[in-house]
Amino acid sequence: MYVAVKGGERAIENAHAWLAEERRGDTDIAELSVAQIREQLGLAVNRVMAEGSLYDPDLAALAIKQARGDLIEAIFLVRAYRTTLPRFGASEPIDTGEMGCDRRISATFKDLPGGQVLGPTFDYTHRLLDFKLAAEGEVPSAPVREASGEPVPHVTGFLNREGLIEEAPTEDITPPDLTREPLELPADRALRLQALTRSDEGFTLGMAYSTQRGYARNHAFVGELRIGTVAVEMEIPELGFSIEIGEITVTECETVNQFKGSKTEPPQFTRGYGLVFGQTERKAISMALVDRALRWEELGEDDVGAPAQDAEFVLYHGDNIQATGFLEHIKLPHYVDFQSELELVRKLRREAGAAEMPEAAE
Amino acid sequence: MTPSEDDRRAWMGLLARSPEGRVTRLLEVSGLGSGAKLLRPPEIGSVMVRGRAGGTGAPFNLGEMTVTRCALKLECGTVGHGHVQGRRKGDAKAAALVDALMQTEHAGMVEAGVLEPLRSEEAARRQSRAEKAAATKVDFFTMVRGED
Known part of the structure; x- marks a missing residue:
């Protein structure tokens, strides 16, 4: 009732x-x-x-x-x-090779074209509270050096030349969109990447960390991490050509993963990919590790039963808004539901009590 | 006079990336662009931004960004389109006006009064970030571990 x-x-x-x-x-x-x-x-x-x-x-x-x-x-x-905004369309895929980099580092190559650029990072800070920030004051301006303007090519390009790393050949297909169609399994890589880029940072970090600790370990190095601005281009039907509609900051992480080869693939390095809006480095690295773990099937690796290999587990539990919605709904009034549970427990106890009574009488 | 598609792409991109309020202000100062008829009043919407797996592979949906667009017609019949990043109706209308005026005999004045300042300001912003980034570039040096 x-x-x-x-x-x-x-x-x-x-x-x-x-x-x-x-x-x-x-x-x-x-x-x-x-x-x-x-x-x-x-x-x-x-x-x-x-x-x-x-x-x-x-x-x-x-x-x-x-x-x-x-x-x-x-x-x-x-x-x-x-959800209230009309959607004007979809952009051309952004070209991260043309990024205006604030930061660009590689853990696999020391000397590389474009160099190692630290950018505004927390790395190498001492993680000591800075009490000067508690007082108002002028911030000294950051030092500058003449910019060379040299191109900053993707690191994976160097390994590609030797054929030692899996390639990512350009394809032009319309990717699935989980904001339009519910996320269903099996999810192809495009759908997984969309889910991962918007998934909870803490959840994604935990999943990524689990692979490092041995649950589907995939020996990831950060081949390259870059943060900076990229142009967003879109075809405008009224004009008949594409224009830039803006510029966004993104963080991109490419991992280079050890791979002994499988039934279908030769020994080579494989790749995991992270791309996230804004300066969001921890998230982008986490995304790349989880992306790589979820690729076990297409690379012919064994399913070792690790959580990070389980697309259903990762993709269905990483969205913090879905999770919050379901988690928090249990605090809303459930008086009637609970009333029936209460009745049930009372009934079970009565029955259990009745069953025990004859024994006690014997 | 018909501007080339490349020229038009270049100024439309510059207008789209301009900081909030800047194009509106510069157009006001130039005193141009009254009496246009709106074909599409400024409208805020979103565009799904795509990336590519591995930077170069198959496309995927990264997330949306806000965009404001506007279309209008000058008294002479020239049509202008404006698309700007973010939610800024005034700037979208100003961008559409600039696009239209750049196709008329006022092109020189609009170029000098609006586009040139936007271009140099953007170049200065980019230069400043690139110089700060360059100052954080690591210069490796190798420690010599000689035997003698």
């Missing part, structure tokens, strides 16, 4: 009013502007754009403010907004 229960409107309204007040905090402290969040909490903004699957720094910053810094709540807001 379904019993509708009404009530609580006043409580809900008041709860939301209090939420707004708590969000603002102590009014003696200056209010945070959306522009301040965008400029000064840039990596939080990047994560919200990547997992919200919408590149718009101002919207992501607004969502972070509204969500009081709860990034999953902010991602939820961005995803909800995204």
